[in-house]
Amino acid sequence: MENWTEQLRQAFPGAEIREQEPMSRHTSFQVGGPAAVWAEPGTGEELAELQAFCRQHNIPCALVGRGSNLLVGDKGYPGVLIHIGERLSRCQVEGTEIWAEAGISLGALARKACGAGLSGLEFAAGIPGSLGGAVFMNAGAYGGEMKDVLTEVRILDAEGRLRWIPAEQMELGYRTSAAQSRGYGILEARLRLREGDPQAIQERMAELMAQRKAKQPLEYPSAGSTFKRPEGFFAGKLIQDAGLAGYSVGGAQVSAKHCGFVINRGGATAAEIRELCRQVAERVRERFGVELELEVRCLGEF
Numbered sequence: 650m651e652n653w654t655e656q657l658r659q660a661f662p663g664a665e666i667r668e669q670e671p672m673s674r675h676t677s678f679q680v681g682g683p684a685a686v687w688a689e690p691g692t693g694e695e696l697a698e699l700q701a702f703c704r705q706h707n708i709p710c711a712l713v714g715r716g717s718n719l720l721v722g723d724k725g726y727p728g729v730l731i732h733i734g735e736r737l738s739r740c741q742v743e744g745t746e747i748w749a750e751a752g753i754s755l756g757a758l759a760r761k762a763c764g765a766g767l768s769g770l771e772f773a774a775g776i777p778g779s780l781g782g783a784v785f786m787n788a789g790a791y792g793g794e795m796k797d798v799l800t801e802v803r804i805l806d807a808e809g810r811l812r813w814i815p816a817e818q819m820e821l822g823y824r825t826s827a828a829q830s831r832g833y834g835i836l837e838a839r840l841r842l843r844e845g846d847p848q849a850i851q852e853r854m855a856e857l858m859a860q861r862k863a864k865q866p867l868e869y870p871s872a873g874s875t876f877k878r879p880e881g882f883f884a885g886k887l888i889q890d891a892g893l894a895g896y897s898v899g900g901a902q903v904s905a906k907h908c909g910f911v912i913n914r915g916g917a918t919a920a921e922i923r924e925l926c927r928q929v930a931e932r933v934r935e936r937f938g939v940e941l942e943l944e945v946r947c948l949g950e951f
């Protein structure tokens with residue numbers, strides 16, 4: 650491993666590269682062992698070259714945004730985790746459109762839109778992810794989703810080509826996208842918003858944030874909704890009706906405030922969180938015959 654880490658450093662003098670980086674520092678669950686290598690590219694071209702390097706040397710690699718929908722195993726990740734973050738977070742308003750790099754946080758993007766008197770991103774203000782992670786997941790809340798505002802995306806495709814594609818080709822559905830099925834990296838995006846009153850936009854964002862605080866266990870580390878909404882049901886309601894509010898495995902617990910959230914009550918391991926999710930899905934299947942699918946993405950070795 651030392652060999653290729655050194656080679657990586659030499660090949661990418663511009664990229665920030667760290668070894669044995671604890672993923673508990675980079676995930677909202679605050680759990681997860683170390684990434685063998687943590688790399689932060691500063692351009693799309695650098696990302697393309699990093700991925701090509703990993704492919705050529707048979708090194709596993711994956712992209713990470715703000716880690717707010719991610720469960721990394723306790724044994725960490727045996728390859729290169731590429732962080733699309735602060736080094737790729739520029740943003741510019743162009744009329745009623747916004748262009749931004751994928752590493753910008755949704756909160757910062759929503760505030761930028763608000764400051765420019767642009768409406769349409771209020772739903773996203775309280776989602777703690779990056780723009781790239783939000784496109785990957787087609788993140789949504791309170792009746793809005795990324796699909797409503799996205800017009801174009803700059804991707805790194807599975808063949809290593811950087812290109813812009815129209816949003817329609819992203820196959821955005823409920824918490825899914827072509828980035829998941831086709832292995833696209835997301836680098837930049839263009840969003841179309843509409844003119845609005847900055848004060849009204851600000852008030853709507855504050856109102857939605859207050860609703861989150863009232864209903865969600867934001868005082869504990871989590872990854873938001875743990876499971877996807879099964880057709881015709883609400884995951885949280887099924888979990889509550891199965892009698893699982895407050896149910897724990899080690900430091901992992903089904904939030905009693907909102908059963909759709911698994912929280913880290915303190916000192917939880919990734920294995921405990923995963924085991925709790927497994928047991929919850931099993932109980933809901935037995936009680937109601939409904940299959941719960943994880944919304945949270947798992948990475949690395951458990």
Ligand SMILES: Cc1cc2nc3c(=O)[nH]c(=O)nc-3n(C[C@H](O)[C@H](O)[C@H](O)COP(=O)(O)OP(=O)(O)OC[C@H]3O[C@@H](n4cnc5c(N)ncnc54)[C@H](O)[C@@H]3O)c2cc1C
Nearest residue numbers: 714715716717718778779781782783788789790835872873
């Ligand atoms: C308190 C809380 C509340 C939340 N509320 C909501 C909500 O209301 N609605 C909602 O939809 N989600 C919600 N989430 C979940 C999460 O914030 C979103 O899924 C978000 O879009 C994830 O973005 P991220 O940058 O953190 O992605 P990460 O967690 O870093 O990664 C998630 C997945 O996206 C991939 N990925 C990340 N960046 C890129 C990129 N640039 N290119 C390609 N792939 C990439 C990763 O490989 C991974 O598979 C919530 C989470 C928390 C903790």
